[in-house]
Amino acid sequence: MSLPHYRGLTWDHPRGYRALEAAARDIAPEQGLTIAWDRHALEGFEAAPIADLAARYDLIVLDHPHVGEAVAQDCLLPMESLFDAIMLAELERAAIGRSLVSYRYADAHWALPLDAATQVMAHARDRIDIPPSTWDAVIALAASQPVALSLAGPHAILSFQSIVAALGAVRPVDGFVDRQAGRDAYAIMAALTGATSRAFVESNPIALLEAMAAGKDIALVPLIYGYVNYAAAGRVSFADAPRGSSGIGSILGGTGIAVSKRCAMTPALKTHLLWLMSEEAQRDFIPAQDGQPSLRTAWADPQVDARWGGFYSGTRATLEAASLRPRHDGAIPFQTEASARLRAALIDGEPADPVLDTIEAAFHRHHRKGTEL
Known part of the structure; x- marks a missing residue:
């Protein structure tokens, strides 16, 4: 049988x-x-x-x-x-x-x-002994070490949401993000969109971790989905996501x-x-x-x-604190559209408000009012 x-x-x-x-x-x-x-x-x-x-x-x-x-x-x-x-x-x-x-x-x-x-911090063991614990410290480190944001695919908007969560913002009842928190999160990402972020702008988390493991010129990714496979030996180490004014923020x-x-x-x-x-x-x-x-x-x-x-x-506290993404019907196309807009704006050096306006409009277009998030 x-x-x-x-x-x-x-x-x-x-x-x-x-x-x-x-x-x-x-x-x-x-x-x-x-x-x-x-x-x-x-x-x-x-x-x-x-x-x-x-x-x-x-x-x-x-x-x-x-x-x-x-x-x-x-x-x-x-x-x-x-x-x-x-x-x-x-x-x-x-x-x-x-x-x-x-x-x-x-x-x-x-x-x-x-x-x-969840999104945690990854760093090269041979370049960073003690990883930064706050967003201010990450920005300071980027002045002397190659720091990359995870921006490919949906990850730009996911990193943005993690930073917003670290800043303690609550999602508005009728929108995607509190405007001031959005501006502050955008400013943090803009400060980190330097040569290294640009060099790896098309790399998904696996490609970023592979690059770090292979010894490429990347010392730290402050927010990246953790992959235990890269932690057992070699160059990559993981730590909790950076803290903002309200503690750890991660999606x-x-x-x-x-x-x-x-x-x-x-x-x-x-x-x-x-x-x-x-x-x-x-x-x-x-x-x-x-x-x-x-x-x-x-x-x-x-x-x-x-x-x-x-x-x-090294990352358990971040996972315990992690927030959920929107899950409504339309969440995936919104995530895709918002991330593409945010990524392009960071690379082009656009000011925050026009970008946030576009993302809010996309959210309302892809989310039927009154439906569960």
Whole structure:
């Protein structure tokens, strides 16, 4: 008798696929199912409509800004239809920061937190002994060391939001950003858009970390999505995001595993998904496969931390403090448009207010008033 077979889609980086593929090979058959995992590029998160992916895959690894679109397209199964409220409540307590909360939208959870990440600081060990802890210190360091902002793809607007959060601004009820906080955040980014930021303006976080690991002329990236894979040995070290007047500011990343409506759910698949969320998988199996777990106990485990060069202890406070991105239907095109506008303005040296005007207009165009963010 053949085992039920499922198709999944994840992203093409060791952090994104090794643990899932190893679990499909070594764990799933013992649980009574088979899973084939396909991969797409990191930018595939923004490139393909969720409904199209859900028509082709049973399981989809996604990030939380996609949930509004998924709800609007009615293409995923809510976790409440698969797991009981007690299990979800226990997972919310166990998951670090807002890793599970980020997938709750329209009164339901649309993914389980497979992987936890947020924007943190990366620096070259051989160039910086003690990384700066504040935005003022980052700007001062940039006078003597090559500092790069992460500006490619959606990351310009994500870095902007992280700085706004560090400044303590609350998002307006009817808009995207408090104007004065926006001006202040823009000024910080403008001060850091020097030769190094310009040289790496098209580099996504993976490319930036690869460049730093390879010894390229880049000493520090003050906000970049953390990748444990670069921390175990070599040149790259990670630390908490810079603090502003209100402390750490960071915008949550990470990924969740969602179940499409085309999926024929079986007890075996439920068992496998629960196992991926278990202590065994999160603290032992996933880190051993170059993954980045989502349970707080894994992030606090001294052995896991030591194996990965202090990555977890060095960035845990940032992850616990991280804020959510907008998740409404239209959040992805807004993020893309706003980031492109901000990136071009920083490179061209434009003043803040016209840029913020354009970003606010894009937000209102892509967000239907009264809908959940």
